[in-house]
Structure formats: C-alpha cells, structure tokens
Amino acid sequence: MSEPTGALSREHAFELDSTDYYRVELGKHLFYDPILSRDSTISCATCHKQELAFTDGLQKSVGIRNRMVTRNSPTLSNVGNRTMFLLDGVNPSLESQVGVPIQEHNEFDFHVLLVIDRIQNSPKYVAMAEKAYNTSEITEFILKNSIATFERTLISDNSPYDKFLDGNYAALDNRQKKGMELFFETLYCSKCHSGPDFTEDRLTNNGLYTAYADSGRMRLTEAEADRAIFKVPTLRNVAKTAPYMHDGSIATLEEVIKHYESGGHPHPGKGEEIVPFELTAEERQNLIRFLEALTDEDFLTNPAFRVD
Ligand code: HEC
Numbered sequence: 001m002s003e004p005t006g007a008l009s010r011e012h013a014f015e016l017d018s019t020d021y022y023r024v025e026l027g028k029h030l031f032y033d034p035i036l037s038r039d040s041t042i043s044c045a046t047c048h049k050q051e052l053a054f055t056d057g058l059q060k061s062v063g064i065r066n067r068m069v070t071r072n073s074p075t076l077s078n079v080g081n082r083t084m085f086l087l088d089g090v091n092p093s094l095e096s097q098v099g100v101p102i103q104e105h106n107e108f109d110f111h112v113l114l115v116i117d118r119i120q121n122s123p124k125y126v127a128m129a130e131k132a133y134n135t136s137e138i139t140e141f142i143l144k145n146s147i148a149t150f151e152r153t154l155i156s157d158n159s160p161y162d163k164f165l166d167g168n169y170a171a172l173d174n175r176q177k178k179g180m181e182l183f184f185e186t187l188y189c190s191k192c193h194s195g196p197d198f199t200e201d202r203l204t205n206n207g208l209y210t211a212y213a214d215s216g217r218m219r220l221t222e223a224e225a226d227r228a229i230f231k232v233p234t235l236r237n238v239a240k241t242a243p244y245m246h247d248g249s250i251a252t253l254e255e256v257i258k259h260y261e262s263g264g265h266p267h268p269g270k271g272e273e274i275v276p277f278e279l280t281a282e283e284r285q286n287l288i289r290f291l292e293a294l295t296d297e298d299f300l301t302n303p304a305f306r307v308d
Pocket residue numbers: 031036042043044045046047048061062063064069071072073074075076079082084085086087088094097098101102106107108147151
C-alpha cells in the first residue's frame with residue numbers, strides 16, 4: 001500500500017512566547033465564561049465541550065432560554081488551520097467568528113460592546129489584559145484576538161493515525177489499516193476529506209437530501225449554484241463528534257457510511273465522486289475503526305484547554 005495522502009506535518013505546532021501565553025490565558029477564561037451571554041447562563045464551552053472534541057453531542061445546539069440553533073456544533077480540532085469558518089464557510093477569520101455567537105439571537109443574544117463593558121468592569125480581566133496587551137482598556141480587538149489565540153492552540157495531532165504516520169506502524173491494528181486503505185484508495189473519501197485535517201476547506205455537497213431546509217452557502221452569495229453547499233468537515237476526533245452533518249441528522253458513523261454506500265440523493269451541487277458502492281459488514285466496521293483511529297485522547301483531556 002502506498003503512503004496515505006493525509007500526511008500530517010507538525011509545522012503548525014507553534015511555540016508560545018510570553019505575550020501569547022497571557023493572550024491564550026485571557027481567551028481561554030473568556031471562552032469558558034458565561035458573561036458573554038445576555039443572561040450570563042451559557043459560555044462558548046456550553047456548545048464546544050473539550051471531552052467531545054469541542055462539540056456538544058446535540059443534534060442542533062441550544063442557546064440561551066433554550067432557543068434552538070439551526071445547525072450542529074462543529075469540532076474545534078485544529079480550527080486554527082481552517083481558512084474559512086462556519087459550516088458554509090461564510091466567515092473569513094477566527095477573530096470575526098467570535099462576534100457571531102455573541103450577537104446571534106439563538107446563541108448569546110448579546111452585543112460585543114456590552115460584553116466589553118462587563119469585561120472592563122472585572123478587575124481579574126483588566127489585570128489579565130494588562131499582561132497580555134499592555135493596556136487596561138478592553139477593546140473589541142482584545143476580546144476577539146484573545147479568544148481566537150486560545151482557539152489556535154486547540155491542536156490535535158497525537159491520534160493513533162498520527163503515531164502511525166510518525167513511523168510507529170503498530171499504532172494502527174490490521175483492521176484500522178484495512179479501513180485506511182478503503183478510505184484513501186478503494187473508496188473516494190479522501191477526494192474531499194484530504195490534507196492533514198481531512199478537509200482542505202473545500203465547498204461541496206454530499207447528497208444528503210434532494211431538497212435542503214438549510215440553504216448553505218447561498219445565504220451569503222445568493223447564487224443558486226451555492227444552494228446547500230457546505231464546507232467539507234474535518235474528520236479529526238470524528239468518533240467523538242456525533243451526531244453528524246450540518247443538521248446533526250445522522251446519529252452514527254455506521255449510518256454515515258451507509259449514506260455514502262447509497263450514493264446519496266440527487267442534488268445539482270453534489271460532488272461527482274459520490275457514487276454508490278457496496279461494503280461487506282466487515283469492511284464497514286474496518287472503515288469505522290479507521291475513523292476511530294483519528295481520536296486523540298490527549299486532545300480530549302489536555303488540562304491546558306480548560307480553566308480550573
Ligand atoms: C449555542 C451554541 C453555541 C455557542 C454558545 C457557541 N457556538 Fe460556536 N458554533 C456553534 C454552531 C451550531 C456552529 C456552526 C454554525 C454555522 O455554521 O452557522 C458553531 C461554529 C463555530 C466555529 C466555526 C468552526 C468551523 O470549523 O468553521 C467556531 C470557531 C466557533 N463556533 C467558536 C465559538 C466561540 C469562540 C464561541 C464563544 C464566543 C462559540 N463558538 C459559542 C454553536 C455554538
């Protein structure tokens with residue numbers, strides 16, 4: 001078998017200098033602080049929980065006052081490597097992404113300037129900002145940059161699959177290796193789920209429905225060709241991020257694979273790679289085992305990603 005195409009480089013594992021360290025600390029405390037929501041009941045971590053690879057396990061997320069969000073919460077595994085954000089990729093930066101849940105009616109239902117007032121009134125945060133940004137005046141830049149800087153530390157690169165790529169061939173068992181071969185060679189999965197994170201921020205459609213309730217990227221571009229076009233999601237820690245798809249409509253990895261086996265529903269934007277195929281029950285299990293080999297236990301338990 002040839003080298004899998006998803007070879008992971010460790011180049012992105014940056015060293016933190018001391019300013020970055022304080023920025024990460026500030027951003028991390030804000031990420032876990034419910035003061036970002038209007039009634040101070042929920043934080044970013046309500047919908048992005050570390051033990052679930054920063055997802056929430058729900059079909060669709062729930063914001064303040066039990067308001068239903070329209071989409072499934074995505075993992076933040078290696079989110080600093082992404083070039084576009086949100087499930088339809090409409091947001092260009094991690095910094096600007098911070099403003100979205102703050103203002104969304106169904107999430108924090110609040111306002112960036114009111115959040116800044118609250119932070120400014122907290123001696124703890126003012127002291128942290130002095131260390132991180134050398135100023136006691138809290139600004140929108142500080143709010144967004146510190147949280148984004150924390151998010152860029154959410155690096156997952158120590159799964160059994162990564163150990164295998166690093167030359168530890170025993171890190172994957174034989175069934176996982178067979179599943180890997182299916183993923184990269186026999187089937188077409190890596191045509192879309194490619195690169196170190198199994199996404200290269202490609203935008204496409206995987207034939208979930210003929211008619212979608214969610215217009216996908218079209219909500220930004222208003223172009224019919226972008227109807228129900230979504231970002232190819234990363235598969236890092238995918239065994240921990242159920243349920244699946246933009247609307248959380250698929251409960252298990254087994255059902256995801258059966259979806260692809262069926263060839264999906266006809267849709268004008270559907271990737272042409274997606275054609276029907278058949279797996280034996282054993283092959284399907286092997287493919288699931290390979291996806292499970294993308295689980296990075298260190299990432300799920302690293303104390304650096306939470307506040308005490
Ligand atoms: C009520 C649940 C909820 C809360 C609270 C929440 N998020 Fe999210 N988050 C989501 C959902 C759902 C999406 C996908 C939304 C979409 O595509 O429109 C998302 C998307 C994201 C993304 C984009 C990931 C990607 O791969 O494109 C980032 C980054 C993110 N959230 C960070 C945060 C941060 C930081 C906070 C706090 C400031 C936060 N979230 C608060 C549910 C939530």
